[in-house]
Amino acid sequence: MSTALDTVTVAGPVDLPLAGELDVQAACGIMHVHGRRSGGPARLGLDYASILAAELAELGAVALKLAHGRGIPLRGVSTSLAQAALLAISQYLAAATTDDDHQEPLIPGGPPFRSADGVFFEIETLDPAVWQRFWPGLGVDERTTSRSWLPFMQRFATATCPLPPRLTETLAARPIADIEDAAVLSGMTLVRVADRPIEISPAFVVRGEGRGYQPVPPVEPLPLSGLLVLESCRRVQGPLAGHLLRLLGATVLRIEPPGGDPLRWVPPIAGRTSARFRALNDGKEVVEIDLSTPEGGNHLLELAVGADVFLHNWAPGKAGQWSLRALDLARARPGILYAHASGWGAELGPEPPVGTDFVVQAHAGVPSSLMTIVDVFGGVVCAHGIVTGLARGATRVDSSLLSAAGRLNAGARRSCDRPLTVPVCDDLAALAADPRFSRALIHADCVLVGSPWEFRS
Missing domain, CATH: 3.40.50.10540 (Crotonobetainyl-coa:carnitine coa-transferase; domain 1)
Known part of the structure; x- marks a missing residue:
């Protein structure tokens, strides 16, 4: 055949x-x-x-x-x-x-994030407790932290992630070393965006x-x-x-x-x-x-x-x-x-x-x-x-x-x-x-x- x-x-x-x-x-x-x-x-x-x-x-x-x-x-x-x-x-x-x-509003927005020293990166956790530890460790109030969890998790389903501006502004004001330290302490996964494709x-x-x-x-x-x-x-x-x-x-x-x-x-x-x-x-x-x-x-x-x-x-x-x-x-x-x-x-x-x-x-x-x-x-x-x-x-x-x-x-x-x-x-x-x-x-x-x-x- x-x-x-x-x-x-x-x-x-x-x-x-x-x-x-x-x-x-x-x-x-x-x-x-x-x-x-x-x-x-x-x-x-x-x-x-x-x-x-x-x-x-x-x-x-x-x-x-x-x-x-x-x-x-x-x-x-x-x-x-x-x-x-x-x-x-x-x-x-x-x-x-x-x-x-029930349809999620498709509001524009989302990572990757950028640090004060110009490093682009992504963060990830599937655990809301980790999210609740990470942001207050960087000075973000608990209310903003809590209301940002749902759009972060829904980004897999909606292809958009409209986070409160307070979050991106906080990260943009910190050097990447400080953000990485906060990620380690909270259990957050942080990955820098590669300079070139592998x-x-x-x-x-x-x-x-x-x-x-x-x-x-x-x-x-x-x-x-x-x-x-x-x-x-x-x-x-x-x-x-x-x-x-x-x-x-x-x-x-x-x-x-x-x-x-x-x-x-x-x-x-x-x-x-x-x-x-x-x-x-x-x-x-x-x-x-x-x-x-x-x-x-x-x-x-x-x-x-x-x-x-x-x-x-x-x-x-x-x-x-x-x-x-x-x-x-x-x-x-x-x-x-x-x-x-x-x-x-x-x-x-x-x-x-x-x-x-x-x-x-x-x-x-x-x-x-x-x-x-x-x-x-x-x-x-x-x-x-x-x-x-x-x-x-x-x-x-x-x-x-x-x-x-x-x-x-x-x-x-x-x-x-x-x-x-x-x-x-x-x-x-x-x-x-x-x-x-x-x-x-x-x-x-x-x-x-x-x-x-x-x-x-």
Whole structure:
């Protein structure tokens, strides 16, 4: 059987005369979301749709190879810059298309910050107690500190961060050494913005030898049909990787804590679940397990007996603490592919700082955005590594946001100087209602983005 990866097109299923990167960023919502921080549509500082589409194309080609090894009769696969762009804005699109009256005001503003001696930097914590310690240590009053926490946390969801001017003024009046001391004392992660982009290779590491995959009668003609993925992930990077594996045909079983992932209930709500959560997790099956208990760990190991992939993005040390390391899973299921999607990988040692999108952007020198560009690209890179591992019969895959950021930088040398030939999207709800996008979208309680690939039998 001959196979072919179609040349990556620009528009794909989107019925617009898109000429290239700039048109795609304009028409498919990237400029709109990226520009929220500045108050108007703005082009990203790299050809993000092109780089993301290239990664999706490589992933699709590996998936096609895996399909043939499993006896699934697929002959080709295609993707496009427009499909990549829509995947990148999928959470924002879902949030903009619900009937929920709760919508965050998209007020311009946000980091990176600048010290008195001219150093640009990002700060990060997921713990409100750390936030409450950091700012008073620099002389900011408790009321200002408290009312700034919510917009800081919501920046992942809204792509903007309108902090009270008192905060940026305080940092702008202090030398970076004083601010770094305050960060250490409070537990705040502080990362200086790199002077130049860093490149890290490879973006993922595939190791070990597992079992091969025998031909299977496909449930549906997709490369991962019949395979089971166990996913224990939070936020964006890991869940997006699992989402892509599901779109490639796998059954994905999410492991969530008792009561469910708290992000399920973050407004706006679509149906009975957070719209943003649905953008990454619709179609997955769910089981609630307390992994911090021996009973919970044993339950997961029992599920692993029938699984092909185990994917997690736990903090460093958690796998060992819970006795759920690669060797532990391998005892339950010899040959299982154990995948870890981390923030920093091994680059910053065994106890790295908090590794989220924006601090990784800063450290790696990725052109700054409050759009989750590294999280999304990291999820695609992680899925790419997992499918590559399956195709090779491997048992371990490690990827990180930092290595994904390095891969973004490696692709950022491209330059797009074509003039803009289409209108700029300034309303995601209008984009969702535009019939020219209908073949790329799924209309439910909110609008979701369809698969970024089209496979041919």
